[in-house]
Amino acid sequence: MLEKRIFKPDRMTWKERWHGILSSEKIDRIPMHHFVLGFCAKNVGYPIVTMYKDPEKSFQAQLQTLEQYGFDGGPNYGYASFGGWEFGGEIKFPVGDFEQAPSHTKFPVQTKEDAERLLLPNIFKAGSVPNAMAFSKLQEKYGTPISLVIGGNFTIAGNICPVETLCRWTLREPELAHKLLRLATDFSLLLVRYWVDTFGAERVIPNIWEPLSSNDVISPTQFKKFALPYLNETGEKMLAMGIKHIFYHICGEQNLNLPYWAQLRMGNPGLVSVGNQVDLSTAINYFGDNNIIIGNIEPSLIQIGTPQQVYEECKKSIEKAKYSPRGFMLMSGCELPPMTPSYNVYIMRKAIDDFGWYE
Amino acid sequence: MANEQRTLEILKGLRDAVVSMDENTVKELSELALEEGVDAYDAVTEGLAKAMDRVGELYSNKEYFVPEILLASDALYAGLAILQPHIRIRTGAEKKSLLLGVVEGDVHDIGKNLVKIMFEAAGWDVHDLGVDVKLPIFGEEQARQKADVVGISALMTTSMLAIPRAIELVKAHDPDVAILVGGAPLNRELATRYGADGYAKCAGEVVKEAQAMLERVKNRKKML
Numbered sequence: 001m002l003e004k005r006i007f008k009p010d011r012m013t014w015k016e017r018w019h020g021i022l023s024s025e026k027i028d029r030i031p032m033h034h035f036v037l038g039f040c041a042k043n044v045g046y047p048i049v050t051m052y053k054d055p056e057k058s059f060q061a062q063l064q065t066l067e068q069y070g071f072d073g074g075p076n077y078g079y080a081s082f083g084g085w086e087f088g089g090e091i092k093f094p095v096g097d098f099e100q101a102p103s104h105t106k107f108p109v110q111t112k113e114d115a116e117r118l119l120l121p122n123i124f125k126a127g128s129v130p131n132a133m134a135f136s137k138l139q140e141k142y143g144t145p146i147s148l149v150i151g152g153n154f155t156i157a158g159n160i161c162p163v164e165t166l167c168r169w170t171l172r173e174p175e176l177a178h179k180l181l182r183l184a185t186d187f188s189l190l191l192v193r194y195w196v197d198t199f200g201a202e203r204v205i206p207n208i209w210e211p212l213s214s215n216d217v218i219s220p221t222q223f224k225k226f227a228l229p230y231l232n233e234t235g236e237k238m239l240a241m242g243i244k245h246i247f248y249h250i251c252g253e254q255n256l257n258l259p260y261w262a263q264l265r266m267g268n269p270g271l272v273s274v275g276n277q278v279d280l281s282t283a284i285n286y287f288g289d290n291n292i293i294i295g296n297i298e299p300s301l302i303q304i305g306t307p308q309q310v311y312e313e314c315k316k317s318i319e320k321a322k323y324s325p326r327g328f329m330l331m332s333g334c335e336l337p338p339m340t341p342s343y344n345v346y347i348m349r350k351a352i353d354d355f356g357w358y359e
Numbered sequence: 360m361a362n363e364q365r366t367l368e369i370l371k372g373l374r375d376a377v378v379s380m381d382e383n384t385v386k387e388l389s390e391l392a393l394e395e396g397v398d399a400y401d402a403v404t405e406g407l408a409k410a411m412d413r414v415g416e417l418y419s420n421k422e423y424f425v426p427e428i429l430l431a432s433d434a435l436y437a438g439l440a441i442l443q444p445h446i447r448i449r450t451g452a453e454k455k456s457l458l459l460g461v462v463e464g465d466v467h468d469i470g471k472n473l474v475k476i477m478f479e480a481a482g483w484d485v486h487d488l489g490v491d492v493k494l495p496i497f498g499e500e501q502a503r504q505k506a507d508v509v510g511i512s513a514l515m516t517t518s519m520l521a522i523p524r525a526i527e528l529v530k531a532h533d534p535d536v537a538i539l540v541g542g543a544p545l546n547r548e549l550a551t552r553y554g555a556d557g558y559a560k561c562a563g564e565v566v567k568e569a570q571a572m573l574e575r576v577k578n579r580k581k582m583l
Contacts, residue, residue, distance in 0.1 A: 098464025
């Protein structure tokens with residue numbers, strides 16, 4: 001791996017490559033998509049909490065890190081526990097040595113009565129929304145894609161109340177589960193409307209992160225009943241607002257849910273990111289005709305694997321997905337771990353240089 | 360006093376009711392077992408606990424998921440609340456114990472809670488340290504509890520980095536204890552690399568893995 005020290009020169013800027021793949025035009029090479037938050041903080045010398053509390057520093061840290069490693073796409077703001085704070089609960093920002101992202105300290109809904117009383121929050125002031133809006137204004141200023149990270153409907157509901165409670169309600173009190181899912185859906189749509197009104201539908205790419213509906217938690221039958229209808233409604237209404245592309249991060253073990261995910265319209269093209277649990281060939285079969293496939297190097301491998309192991313995994317992924325009908329972007333299967341050795345990130349880019357060119 | 364056939368009927372009823380998550384029937388059958396003189400210990404071990412073995416299998420086979428395990432465990436605990444006060448202490452097999460926690464920096468407790476359920480169903484004493492457990496606590500608590508097994512988990516790729524340190528601290532207090540780890544970013548190879556004695560991929564197989572691990576550790580000690 002050490003013979004060659006200079007990458008082949010790109011024939012496109014990252015913005016040209018990004019717009020090219022979204023427009024289904026020929027691009028020079030596979031893009032290296034980013035899912036990097038805490039890693040950027042470490043990279044530029046900030047504590048991880050900066051990424052979530054300080055939009056300006058978060059944006060700059062990402063911009064610098066994306067430039068340094070040659071990532072494609074722009075900075076992003078979001079976290080997987082989205083929904084709890086926004087509906088009136090409390091979260092803890094990551095400050096400890098082993099903390100990665102904000103986590104719940106108090107759920108807004110603990111009991112049936114809490115659920116029955118729960119109302120939509122003021123979307124302009126809810127939890128992280130002001131920070132997310134400040135961040136998106138920086139995206140607009142710098143001409144990077146304007147993303148809005150929201151949870152999948154089931155994930156938001158599972159952040160409003162403890163996921164164990166939501167799980168029990170899916171079987172014992174389904175009307176309460178549906179009540180939370182309804183609120184999660186209405187909240188998501190109001191947020192997307194807020195972003196569309198502020199930046200224009202064509203520029204906004206909603207990011208739907210949906211770990212809690214994985215088969216690590218619920219069955220495909222429960223997915224069909226409690227996740228799919230709300231995901232479908234949210235997606236269709238976003239597309240009706242004029243959104244062109246939706247980014248779905250289908251996180252975790254989702255193999256049994258894939259036939260249902262494949263029923264969703266995700267834009268033209270949509271963007272589908274899968275974890276290492278879903279084989280890329282499987283993802284292409286389900287989503288490749290209409291969507292860009294993104295993924296799926298195992299994050300813990302990138303963090304603790306040898307450069308050679310990371311290189312081999314990237315090579316395999318590129319070979320599997322390079323010619324996916326609507327394109328492929330190499331990415332970690334979930335957030336790049338903040339403590340990842342920087343050489344392993346370089347190696348991902350190197351694998352693209354060695355195997356990812358379109359001639 | 361219930362005859363053997365009647366006892367078997369009640370035990371089967373308890374098993375079926377737990378597996379089908381029918382808490383009310385578990386309560387009724389637990390009361391009935393006591394009324395009809397079924398040994399409370401048998402009702403727990405041959406009824407409730409056996410049912411959770413089946414629930415664990417269904418979970419491992421992806422026929423049951425988290426909601427089903429939780430409701431089956433609700434039924435289990437409802438039965439235990441009725442039957443346990445009537446169990447006469449038995450000599451013989453010693454009750455095993457587990458010290459359990461999620462490492463510092465990680466508040467994800469659903470996997471840990473499922474593991475707790477499966478061990479309690481199998482008759483183990485579980486000392487649950489909760490989530491976001493400061494690493495020295497694992498060692499200090501083990502020094503106090505002297506549990507047979509210490510279970511440590513992490514869900515995040517960042518918090519998983521705390522596991523080898525937690526193992527080191529436990530072993531410093533109790534070098535012979537068997538340590539079992541689990542959580543989404545881990546695998547068996549990594550568990551071994553971190554110094555753990557065992558790894559469980561999911562809650563459905565965790566008790567079996569712990570028992571196999573204890574055997575391995577016992578044999579290892581014999582060889583030394």
